[in-house]
Amino acid sequence: MGAYLFKRFLLLFPTLLGIVLITFIVIRLAPGDPAEMKLKAQGQGLLADQAATSIIEETRKLYGLDKPIPVQFLLWFKRVATFDFGTSYKDGQSVLKRVGQALPITLTLNVLTLFVIYFISIPWGIFTSLKPAGLFDRLSALLLFVLYSLPSFWVAMLLIVFAAGGDYWDLFPIAGFISDGAEVLSFSQKIANVAWHLILPVVCLTYGGFAFLARFSRATMLEVIHQDFIRTARAKGLAEWKVILKHGFRNALIPQLTLLGTLLPALLGGSVIIEQIFAIPGMGRLGFEAVLNRDYPVIMAIATIDAFLTLVSLLISDLLYAVVDPRITFEARG
Numbered sequence: 001m002g003a004y005l006f007k008r009f010l011l012l013f014p015t016l017l018g019i020v021l022i023t024f025i026v027i028r029l030a031p032g033d034p035a036e037m038k039l040k041a042q043g044q045g046l047l048a049d050q051a052a053t054s055i056i057e058e059t060r061k062l063y064g065l066d067k068p069i070p071v072q073f074l075l076w077f078k079r080v081a082t083f084d085f086g087t088s089y090k091d092g093q094s095v096l097k098r099v100g101q102a103l104p105i106t107l108t109l110n111v112l113t114l115f116v117i118y119f120i121s122i123p124w125g126i127f128t129s130l131k132p133a134g135l136f137d138r139l140s141a142l143l144l145f146v147l148y149s150l151p152s153f154w155v156a157m158l159l160i161v162f163a164a165g166g167d168y169w170d171l172f173p174i175a176g177f178i179s180d181g182a183e184v185l186s187f188s189q190k191i192a193n194v195a196w197h198l199i200l201p202v203v204c205l206t207y208g209g210f211a212f213l214a215r216f217s218r219a220t221m222l223e224v225i226h227q228d229f230i231r232t233a234r235a236k237g238l239a240e241w242k243v244i245l246k247h248g249f250r251n252a253l254i255p256q257l258t259l260l261g262t263l264l265p266a267l268l269g270g271s272v273i274i275e276q277i278f279a280i281p282g283m284g285r286l287g288f289e290a291v292l293n294r295d296y297p298v299i300m301a302i303a304t305i306d307a308f309l310t311l312v313s314l315l316i317s318d319l320l321y322a323v324v325d326p327r328i329t330f331e332a333r334g
Helices: 002-029 034-041 049-062 069-081 095-130 135-149 152-163 187-225 228-235 240-277 283-292 296-324
Strands: none
Touching (some): 002 296, 095 135, 095 296, 135 187, 152 240, 187 240, 240 283, 240 296, 283 296
16 A cells, blocks of 8 residues: 555656646736736726836736746746745735635535535435336436536526525525624634535535436446345345445445545536635635736646645545455555
8 A cells, every 4th residue: 555655646746747837838828917917906007108018027027927938937836846836916915825715715615515415415326226217216317417407606696596685585695604703703603604604605516416426326326236246145135225235335336436536626616606606715716816817826826736636636536445345455466
C-alpha cells in the first residue's frame, strides 16, 4: 500500500502541473485586460487617452503583465511552490485569504450534498432492483427521469418563489451561508443556522446526482444479483437480506465508488450557479466574479485547488476499493 501511495503521489504533481499549465494558457487567451478593467472599476474610464494609457501601462508593470507569458507562468508557479498565490487584482487582498474564506463553505456544501446523494440513492436503487419492472420500479424510473431533466437554476428559482419569501411561503432564507449577527449564537445554534441556509442549495445540487446514481445503483445491483454466487448463497439457506446486503450490495458498490471520484469535481463545478443564485460566498461565486474581473491570481488559485481536490478524490475512491473488496490489493505480485 505504501509503495502504491508513493507512486500515486509522484504522478499527482506532474498531472497537477499539466492541468495548471493548460488553465493558465486558456485564461491568457481569453479577451480582456485586467489593467483596463481595474481602471474602469475605479471610475477612471473617462480619462484622456494618453493618461489612461499611462495608468494602464503602470498597472500592467505593477502586476507583471508586461512580461512574456512564459515568464509570467514561471513567476506564478514559483510563488505557488511556496504556497503564495499573490494578491487579487480587484481589491489587493491576499488570494490565499480569500480562498481560505470561501473554500470551507464550498466543501461544506458539496460534501453534505455528496453524503445526501449516496445516502438516498443507494437504498433506492437496491429496493427498485429487487422487483424490476414492477409498479414502483416504473414509477421510480419516471420520477428519476423527470428529476434528471430539470435544470438546477430553474429549480432554484422555483424554490425561491415558493419557499423563500416569494409569492407563497417564507420558510427558508433566500441568500447567504449564515445569518448576520450569528457570532452571538452558541455552537449548536450556529450549526442549525447554517443547515437552515443550506437546505435549498443542497436540494438543488442533490436531485440530479440522486436521479443518476439511483438508476446506476439499480443497474449494478441487477447485474450482481443474477450471478452464480448469489444463487449459491441462496441455496445455502441464507436470509434474503444477508444475500442482498452482504453479498450483492458489497460487490455492486465497486462501480459506485468509481463515480465517487467524478461526483465531487462535478459538484464543485455545478455549485457555481447555485452559489451565485443563493449568494453563498463560496469558491463558485468567487471564481465567477474573478472571471468577470479577469482576476488572474484568483482564477489560477481556484483552478489549482480544484484540480488538487479532484486528484485527491480519485485517489480516495481507488483506496476504497480495497476496503470494499479485500481481494483487491495494491501490492506488487511476483
